[in-house]
Amino acid sequence: MTFTRIGLRAASALLAVTALTGIAQAQEITVYCDDIGFGCVTMAPIAKRFEAENPGTTIKLETVSYQTIVESLPVQLESGEGPDAAIITDLGGLSRYYLDLTPYVNVASFEKEYGQVLQWLRGADPSSKAINGMPTSLTVNGAYVNLALFEQAGVPVPKEGATWAEWAEATRKVSKATGTDFSMEMDRSGHRFASLAISYGAELVDDKGQPVIDKGLKDAIEQFVAWHKDGTMPMDLWGAVGGATHRELFSDFLNAKTVFYFGGSWTLSQMDKEVGDLFDWEVVPAPCGPSSCTVMPGGGALVGFKHTKNPELVGKFIDYVAQTKNNAEIIAASVEIPSSKSLIEGGVTYPGASERTQQSLSTFIAQIPKMAPAAYRFQGWRYQRAMMNAMTTRISQVLNGELDVDTALDRIKQDVDLAIKAAGSK
Amino acid sequence: MGFRSQTAEVAGGIIVLPARIIEPVMTGLQKFLGIKRMPWVFLLPNLLAVLLFSLLPVVVNVFYSFTGSDRLYPSERPFVGTSNYATLFDCGNYFDASSCASDLFWRAVGNSLIFVPVQVICMIGVALLAAVCLNREIKGRGFFRAVFFFPVMLSPVVVALTWQWILQRNGALNGILMTIGLEPVNWLVFPNTAFFWSVFVTVWAHMGFYTIILLAGLQSIPKDVYEAAKMDSATNWRAFTRITLPLLKPVLLVVFVLCVIRSVQTFDELYVLTGGGPGSATMLIVQYIYEVGFAVQPRNFGLAAAASILLGIVLLIFTALQLRLSRNSQNG
Numbered sequence: 194m195t196f197t198r199i200g201l202r203a204a205s206a207l208l209a210v211t212a213l214t215g216i217a218q219a220q221e222i223t224v225y226c227d228d229i230g231f232g233c234v235t236m237a238p239i240a241k242r243f244e245a246e247n248p249g250t251t252i253k254l255e256t257v258s259y260q261t262i263v264e265s266l267p268v269q270l271e272s273g274e275g276p277d278a279a280i281i282t283d284l285g286g287l288s289r290y291y292l293d294l295t296p297y298v299n300v301a302s303f304e305k306e307y308g309q310v311l312q313w314l315r316g317a318d319p320s321s322k323a324i325n326g327m328p329t330s331l332t333v334n335g336a337y338v339n340l341a342l343f344e345q346a347g348v349p350v351p352k353e354g355a356t357w358a359e360w361a362e363a364t365r366k367v368s369k370a371t372g373t374d375f376s377m378e379m380d381r382s383g384h385r386f387a388s389l390a391i392s393y394g395a396e397l398v399d400d401k402g403q404p405v406i407d408k409g410l411k412d413a414i415e416q417f418v419a420w421h422k423d424g425t426m427p428m429d430l431w432g433a434v435g436g437a438t439h440r441e442l443f444s445d446f447l448n449a450k451t452v453f454y455f456g457g458s459w460t461l462s463q464m465d466k467e468v469g470d471l472f473d474w475e476v477v478p479a480p481c482g483p484s485s486c487t488v489m490p491g492g493g494a495l496v497g498f499k500h501t502k503n504p505e506l507v508g509k510f511i512d513y514v515a516q517t518k519n520n521a522e523i524i525a526a527s528v529e530i531p532s533s534k535s536l537i538e539g540g541v542t543y544p545g546a547s548e549r550t551q552q553s554l555s556t557f558i559a560q561i562p563k564m565a566p567a568a569y570r571f572q573g574w575r576y577q578r579a580m581m582n583a584m585t586t587r588i589s590q591v592l593n594g595e596l597d598v599d600t601a602l603d604r605i606k607q608d609v610d611l612a613i614k615a616a617g618s619k
Numbered sequence: 620m621g622f623r624s625q626t627a628e629v630a631g632g633i634i635v636l637p638a639r640i641i642e643p644v645m646t647g648l649q650k651f652l653g654i655k656r657m658p659w660v661f662l663l664p665n666l667l668a669v670l671l672f673s674l675l676p677v678v679v680n681v682f683y684s685f686t687g688s689d690r691l692y693p694s695e696r697p698f699v700g701t702s703n704y705a706t707l708f709d710c711g712n713y714f715d716a717s718s719c720a721s722d723l724f725w726r727a728v729g730n731s732l733i734f735v736p737v738q739v740i741c742m743i744g745v746a747l748l749a750a751v752c753l754n755r756e757i758k759g760r761g762f763f764r765a766v767f768f769f770p771v772m773l774s775p776v777v778v779a780l781t782w783q784w785i786l787q788r789n790g791a792l793n794g795i796l797m798t799i800g801l802e803p804v805n806w807l808v809f810p811n812t813a814f815f816w817s818v819f820v821t822v823w824a825h826m827g828f829y830t831i832i833l834l835a836g837l838q839s840i841p842k843d844v845y846e847a848a849k850m851d852s853a854t855n856w857r858a859f860t861r862i863t864l865p866l867l868k869p870v871l872l873v874v875f876v877l878c879v880i881r882s883v884q885t886f887d888e889l890y891v892l893t894g895g896g897p898g899s900a901t902m903l904i905v906q907y908i909y910e911v912g913f914a915v916q917p918r919n920f921g922l923a924a925a926a927s928i929l930l931g932i933v934l935l936i937f938t939a940l941q942l943r944l945s946r947n948s949q950n951g
Contacts, residue, residue, distance in 0.1 A: 267918070268918070271918075283916065286917070374788075427788070429807075433813070433897050435901065435902050436896070436902060436914070437915055438890075438894030578916040579917065586723070586899075589896055589897065592897075593810065593897045604722070611919065613917075614687075615688065615689050615922070617690075617697070
């Protein structure tokens with residue numbers, strides 16, 4: 194009887210200790226990511242492996258829309274809520290919410306692998322040495338061209354170094370000869386337009402972080418409006434939509450309704466899956482403006498947030514994803530351009546991707562050294578999104594005759610100044 | 620006798636205990652407050668809910684409209700006086716939006732001033748027509764009543780996306796036009812057609828709700844009035860204008876006010892359908908508030924709050940008007 198009682202007590206104590214230990218070890222973090230490219234789907238196997246290697250931890254990958262990350266997440270963060278970590282694209286704009294991962298990650302490795310991109314996450318503080326996150330993939334703007342239509346029209350494809358104007362001229366000939374709906378299309382996005390603007394000489398932002406409205410921007414807007422007026426570009430994207438709304442019609446390129454589509458590297462996987470060899474296409478080197486042949490860099494970063502209750506787990510997970518082997522696996526699955534130095538130099542094998550897609554990736558990567566300093570400066574600017582939103586809104590108004598180009602330029606400056614004032618800093 | 624014994628019976632004696640506690644408390648309260656003040660005790664839970672979820676946000680919003688910065692916490696928001704209102708009202712000429720510092724706000728106000736009356740007139744007209752038709756003895760009446768009400772149950776985003784697929788360049792409507800040999804039209808690219816479809820889509824989406832209210836009003840009109848009119852050889856039109864409309868006036872008034880308030884608040888369908896475009900042709904006030912406060916970064920909560928206060932004042936005027944009209948209607 195006594196023996197049984199002692200046994201029961203011992204068993205109860207053991208159970209209690211086990212339960213308490215379990216409670217102490219059980220940690221869960223939530224990560225917001227979307228389902229395109231380097232996102233929840235491609236990170237899932239790595240997260241599972243991390244959980245297996247770290248018993249008692251749960252990495253909850255929550256798939257949300259890109260709109261949620263752009264519009265809802267900042268409000269959640271401002272109110273001290275939201276996920277523990279997320280893959281974000283407004284790298285500088287959200288900098289004040291980032292957790293400093295320095296105590297939890299391999300700092301030397303992060304500095305070596307991600308160098309310049311880490312600075313984009315540090316916001317307005319150039320002296321900061323914080324590690325705020327892991328840059329996931331680099332994205333590059335660029336143009337997809339329907340070679341089958343060029344061949345059908347008997348028009349030579351412009352060579353590397355061709356200007357925007359030469360591309361417009363050539364694609365107009367092709368669309369006329371083949372009866373294609375439109376010659377050129379560009380996503381309704383300030384980021385895409387910035388490529389054109391910087392290649393026309395626009396600075397967009399100066400070294401002091403102030404908006405720059407110059408002749409380059411004016412020339413680019415005038416050219417862009419002219420293409421819409423003469424039918425080179427459709428009004429559906431920039432003309433038909435208002436406000437800061439992001440819109441794209443990549444389906445037009447997939448359905449061969451446009452000869453030239455200016456989008457970005459993140460749609461390569463979709464292009465590969467949905468078009469493949471149905472028609473002949475390729476990604477072409479960046480068209481040139483009077484100033485440079487640049488496109489905009491971009492990309493996302495997996496960042497942790499200050500309000501998390503499990504900073505160590507957040508840091509540990511991000512460090513795990515950043516390890517070359519894991520990072521390479523996700524990059525390969527998402528068919529994206531790596532942002533880590535060793536993967537850029539060593540190359541990534543994309544199993545399952547067609548030769549055409551591999552070649553397109555090479556073309557995208559080849560644009561990186563040609564990017565103008567203004568493009569990097571604009572990408573890391575805290576008020577980049579304010580300027581991009583102002584450009585989309587105001588250019589659409591010009592296209593609809595509500596503003597002339599000069600007034601639009603004044604309004605862009607005024608919008609960004611108001612945003613800077615609202616943020617309470619100069 | 621009734622209440623006490625019923626409670627005991629229904630609850631099998633379990634509720635008797637709290638009743639024994641509550642009763643002396645209530646009796647004590649009644650003695651303390653007096654019988655006239657007792658209703659406030661019963662109203663208190665609801666009053667607290669209204670204070671917490673309706674009045675407090677309004678007060679917070681007013682506070683935000685006088686503060687700056689993109690921070691959310693009140694302690695981090697410096698007082699800027701009437702600067703947000705000054706930004707909104709900084710205009711060379713109020714009839715020319717381009718002369719205003721917040722030109723988009725005034726464009727949105729201008730659009731709303733056209734959109735609201737047009738939409739309300741169309742909405743009430745179509746809903747009344749549908750209600751009159753559905754009130755008649757027609758075949759499949761139940762089916763048609765359901766058909767008119769279905770769009771009300773759809774999410775506004777679903778409504779907008781569905782119509783976007785219909786109206787876009789390669790959409791269903793242009794497909795039909797081309798099948799019958801007509802030229803396709805880019806419906807959402809031109810300001811006038813985009814505005815027309817904005818009204819059409821919002822009317823389509825919400826008319827079912829007003830139709831149901833009007834139908835209930837029509838059914839409450841006694842049939843013998845129409846029979847008497849028929850005996851006097853009154854035409855259908857005369858019966859409609861002399862019997863239906865006057866007797867339906869109180870219901871029409873409610874529908875009118877609800878419709879105006881809903882119309883001023885229009886946002887979701889248009890935001891998805893046109894994003895306020897082309898240019899700013901279909902941008903209404905709520906979209907302006909949303910863009911300034913949430914879509915554009917850094918977020919200008921102060922300016923958005925000031926604009927929403929102004930919108931609130933407009934809605935308050937409409938509500939006061941409704942109270943006045945309904946009082947007049949009751950009086951005479």
